[in-house]
Every structure is written in structure tokens, then in C-alpha cells.
Amino acid sequence: MARNPIRDEIAIVGLGSTGFYRDSGGRSAKALACDASIRAIRDAGFEPGDIDGIVGAAEPGGPNPNEMSAALGLPQVTHFSSPMPVAVFALVDAMNAIFSGSCSTVLLYFAYTRLPWNSRSAAEDPFRRHHTLGVMPAPESVNAAAAYAAWASRYIHEYDARREDFGRVALNARAGAARNPLAVMKTPLSMEGYLQARMIREPLCLLDMDIPVDGADAFVLTRTECAREKTRNPVVVHAATTGLVGTNDEDQLPSLRRHGQHVVVESLRAKSDLWLEDMDIFFPYDGFSIITLGWIENFGWCPPGGAGRFLEEHWDPEAGCVMIDGRIPLNPHGGSLSEGATRGSGHIREAVMQLRGDAGERQVAGARNALIGCGGFFFNSQGAILRRL
Amino acid sequence: MSEDVDDAALIERFPYVRIDHDSKHFYRGWLDERLLFNRCDACERFHHPPKPVCPSCWCASLTPTEVSGRGVIHLAMFLHQGPPAPGVDYAMAAHPVVAVELEEQEGLRFTSTVIGCPREAIRIGLPVELGWVERFGAPFPVFRPVEGS
Numbered sequence: 001m002a003r004n005p006i007r008d009e010i011a012i013v014g015l016g017s018t019g020f021y022r023d024s025g026g027r028s029a030k031a032l033a034c035d036a037s038i039r040a041i042r043d044a045g046f047e048p049g050d051i052d053g054i055v056g057a058a059e060p061g062g063p064n065p066n067e068m069s070a071a072l073g074l075p076q077v078t079h080f081s082s083p084m085p086v087a088v089f090a091l092v093d094a095m096n097a098i099f100s101g102s103c104s105t106v107l108l109y110f111a112y113t114r115l116p117w118n119s120r121s122a123a124e125d126p127f128r129r130h131h132t133l134g135v136m137p138a139p140e141s142v143n144a145a146a147a148y149a150a151w152a153s154r155y156i157h158e159y160d161a162r163r164e165d166f167g168r169v170a171l172n173a174r175a176g177a178a179r180n181p182l183a184v185m186k187t188p189l190s191m192e193g194y195l196q197a198r199m200i201r202e203p204l205c206l207l208d209m210d211i212p213v214d215g216a217d218a219f220v221l222t223r224t225e226c227a228r229e230k231t232r233n234p235v236v237v238h239a240a241t242t243g244l245v246g247t248n249d250e251d252q253l254p255s256l257r258r259h260g261q262h263v264v265v266e267s268l269r270a271k272s273d274l275w276l277e278d279m280d281i282f283f284p285y286d287g288f289s290i291i292t293l294g295w296i297e298n299f300g301w302c303p304p305g306g307a308g309r310f311l312e313e314h315w316d317p318e319a320g321c322v323m324i325d326g327r328i329p330l331n332p333h334g335g336s337l338s339e340g341a342t343r344g345s346g347h348i349r350e351a352v353m354q355l356r357g358d359a360g361e362r363q364v365a366g367a368r369n370a371l372i373g374c375g376g377f378f379f380n381s382q383g384a385i386l387r388r389l
Numbered sequence: 390m391s392e393d394v395d396d397a398a399l400i401e402r403f404p405y406v407r408i409d410h411d412s413k414h415f416y417r418g419w420l421d422e423r424l425l426f427n428r429c430d431a432c433e434r435f436h437h438p439p440k441p442v443c444p445s446c447w448c449a450s451l452t453p454t455e456v457s458g459r460g461v462i463h464l465a466m467f468l469h470q471g472p473p474a475p476g477v478d479y480a481m482a483a484h485p486v487v488a489v490e491l492e493e494q495e496g497l498r499f500t501s502t503v504i505g506c507p508r509e510a511i512r513i514g515l516p517v518e519l520g521w522v523e524r525f526g527a528p529f530p531v532f533r534p535v536e537g538s
């Protein structure tokens with residue numbers, strides 16, 4: 001067992017979300033972030049003066065913590081930071097700040113806006129056009145998003161994977177989104193529809209990629225001891241970690257069998273009293289469908305290369321989605337593929353909603369423990385286990 | 390020769406690349422149609438992309454060293470849309486992008502496109518070699534199939 005003194009010590013006591021849209025109209029990222037933040041602080045039953053830490057993921061176009069603090073009129077904060085995306089970087093920073101005593105209660109926010117280079121309609125908004133890429137990169141690169149299509153080619157080569165293996169990730173997400181009022185993509189999706197979708201970076205098609213949205217999520221975190229004054233059964237972070245291997249340049253990654261996800265899984269497992277058999281919900285990140293296949297395999301639900309078959313074997317045809325052993329759903333909120341590209345904050349929010357018992361028609365009866373594998377293979381692999389005490 | 394090209398001029402020759410002090414030798418090599426990878430003077434290992442020290446032994450004495458450009462396709466994707474570039478017409482044909490594992494060292498890879506090859510032949514495992522085309526008036530390294538492969 002690894003040292004994990006923060007185990008169960010930090011509780012998530014407030015949630016707020018704007019829901020996710022292809023176009024939120026004339027609302028800025030800051031307006032969306034304020035909306036979600038106010039909801040989260042009210043949900044926690046706190047006042048502005050109770051918030052003495054503010055952490056926001058450094059999303060392109062998103063507001064800085066100092067701007068948010070000014071917009072919300074927080075009297076004073078003793079910890080503020082903006083960790084890079086994706087979501088667990090900011091979660092871990094907020095947890096550590098509280099645990100170390102830098103502050104006592106953190107507002108954690110994530111604001112997303114469609115950017116001119118990933119949305120045609122966003123490119124028509126003169127305010128959004130202010131964002132520029134700087135140097136326009138050459139097409140001959142497997143950096144950033146393109147890396148997942150490139151390594152998907154390797155996955156197919158090594159494991160003889162079929163397009164349907166990727167398609168089931170997309171279908172599962174769409175089925176969840178249909179049951180989630182916050183989600184953007186609710187039109188039903190069939191395997192036929194998936195297979196006909198436009199190729200973008202072959203072998204990955206449009207439906208293998210998360211969907212750019214406008215929207216925001218916010219959370220309030222505090223010490224579990226304080227949370228217990230309001231509820232006997234707060235949702236707490238049991239373990240959280242990030243993971244990186246030395247050779248993480250996208251085209252130099254050693255192999256599909258050794259990257260950031262493997263470090264995350266080893267670290268989480270060593271820190272946690274709970275493991276796969278204890279889980280009620282599983283959140284494998286799905287910024288790209290190949291990432292989900294990776295998390296399923298690397299957490300050990302099935303052997304390397306076996307995720308496609310695993311999804312097929314655990315498919316619930318009636319619900320149109322995955323139910324591991326008939327009871328554990330995957331990304332029941334629709335994930336980044338269909339709820340919207342929340343870079344993991346949606347996965348964390350849904351985990352908390354489920355563990356509180358607030359997930360409506362998606363509710364997993366009696367859910368106690370949730371496993372989150374967030375981020376991809378290279379420089380943002382991370383994970384967390386949440387539980388209800 | 391590229392030694393005559395000062396840093397400001399080098400940046401102008403490659404408007405689509407973010408060049409810095411760590412990568413300037415690499416791109417100066419392109420002007421001479423040479424693919425130069427950092428090689429450690431102490432442990433003789435190559436690395437890429439260029440870093441300020443050898444990641445294997447922390448030696449800061451690195452020599453940009455020409456590699457053969459021969460290797461095998463390790464990753465292969467086809468862009469149906471993407472950033473604009475001269476000679477790339479996504480509507481005409483999906484643009485191949487490959488990461489090639491070079492024969493000099495296991496795991497040492499370089500990413501570019503493949504020319505002179507039907508789409509069906511571009512697949513993981515194909516032996517390729519280096520060639521040079523022109524982009525924005527400067528040499529640009531690409532791969533082509535090894536003859537007879």
C-alpha cells in the first residue's frame with residue numbers, strides 16, 4: 001500500500017453546471033463559468049466569504065482565477081491557480097491546497113468555449129476570432145489531437161481491431177446523453193450511422209472525436225470533517241493521481257503497453273482500498289474513442305487489445321449501452337463524445353451526482369464507488385476514485 | 390550553406406514551425422537537405438525532438454548528427470481535413486501522415502508524409518527512405534517507399 005494520507009479527507013460538497021451547447025449565444029466563457037460557480041456555491045450552502053481558494057483549468061479562452069474572483073466578488077482568497085487541462089490536474093491541486101492548509105474551501109471551475117479552429121460557427125463570431133493559433137502548424141504532425149488517430153492506427157495493426165470496436169464507445173456515449181438533460185448530442189446513433197460518419201483523421205471519424213461545446217462545470221471542495229457538519233454521507237476523493245512516462249513526445253511514445261495510463265493505474269491501485277470489483281460506475285475518458293479502449297484495458301478489465309470484445313460481451317442490447325457484468329455502466333452521462341467536450345469535468349460531475357443519488361433516470365441504484373480514468377496517453381493521464389462515505 | 394543563415398532568417402524560412410534555440414540546428418539541417426538528430430557525445434544515444442540535454446544521461450554536449458532517413462512506418466493516418474499547406478489538397482485525396490521508426494535506434498521516430506506511393510501501399514511496416522520536396526521555398530523532408538519494397 002502506498003502512502004495516501006489525503007485518502008477520504010477531501011469532500012466535494014457543491015456542484016454546478018450550465019449544461020452544454022453547440023452555441024450558447026452571446027455568453028462569454030466567463031459568463032458560463034460564473035453561472036456554474038454560483039450554482040455550485042449555492043448547492044454547497046456557502047457564501048462568497050466561505051470560499052478562500054479558487055482553481056480553474058487553463059482552458060483556451062477561459063477566465064483566469066483572478067478574473068473569476070473579481071467577477072464573483074470573493075472577498076479574499078489564499079490559494080489560486082490555473083493548472084493545465086484536463087480536469088484531474090485541477091482537482092488534485094485543489095485537494096492538495098486544502099489538505100496542506102493553503103486554504104479551507106475551494107471553488108473549482110472549468111469553462112469551455114468552441115474555438116474558431118474547431119467550430120465553423122465559432123469562426124463567424126468576431127470576438128472568438130481574436131483567438132489565434134500563432135504559428136499555423138504543418139499537417140505532418142502527430143502532436144496533440146492527431147496523436148490519437150496515429151496511435152489508433154497502431155492499435156488496429158497490433159490487435160486486428162475493427163471499426164465496430166471504436167463504434168461501441170460512441171454508441172454507448174450517445175445512449176447515455178439521451179438520458180442526460182445537460183448533454184448536447186441526443187439524436188439516436190446506430191452502428192450503421194457510426195460506420196457512415198465522415199472520416200476526419202483516418203482511422204478515426206467524426207464520431208470518434210469529442211464534440212466542441214460552450215458550457216461550464218463547477219465544484220466546491222472542502223475538508224470531509226467540515227462536510228460532515230452538513231451531511232453524514234459526503235462524496236469524498238478516496239485517491240487521485242496523475243501519470244507520466246519519460247518518453248512522452250507523441251511520436252516517440254514507447255508503445256501502447258507503456259504510457260501515462262499505466263502509471264496512473266499502478267499509482268491509483270497502490271493508493272486505494274477499493275478496486276475494480278468494488279466499483280459501481282466506471283468513467284473511462286473519451287476525448288477520443290481510442291482513449292476509452294486504452295483505459296478499459298489498462299485498468300485490467302480485459303487483456304491488452306481486448307476492449308472491443310469486452311464491450312461486445314458486456315453490451316446491454318435493451319439499454320443500447322455497456323453494462324459490465326450487467327451492473328456497471330460506462331460514462332452514463334454521455335461522456336465527452338456526446339455530453340460535450342468537458343475534458344473530464346463532466347465525468348467527475350456525473351460521478352458525484354451518481355454517488356449522491358441525484359442522477360435521475362441514469363441513477364445506478366445504491367452507487368457507492370466510482371472509478372475515473374481521465375486524459376489520454378501522453379501528457380495528461382490521470383485518475384481518481386470517488387466514494388460516498 | 391545553412392551556416393550563413395542567421396537565426397532571424399531561419400525563422401523566416403520556416404513560417405509554419407516554432408523554432409527555438411534547442412531546435413535551430415535541426416531546421417538549419419533542412420536547408421542543406423540533411424536530417425540532423427541530436428546525438429549525445431557521452432552515451433551516443435540519439436533523441437528527438439531536440440532537447441537541451443541527453444534524456445538518457447543528462448550530458449549537455451550534443452552533436453546534431455545526420456541520420457540515414459531509412460526506416461519502417463510505425464504509425465499511419467490519413468487526414469481528410471487539416472491545416473492548409475502547399476501541395477496538400479484534402480478534397481483530392483486524404484493526406485498521409487506517418488511516424489517512421491528510423492534504423493539508427495529502436496524507438497527513434499520522425500513524422501512526415503509519404504510521396505510516390507499509392508494510398509493502399511502506405512501501411513504500418515512499409516520500409517521507407519527520406520526524400521526532399523519544396524515547401525514555401527525551403528526544403529521539406531518526406532518519405533518514399535524503398536525501391537523494390
Ligand SMILES: [Zn+2]
Nearest residue numbers: 429432443446
Ligand atoms: Zn547521453
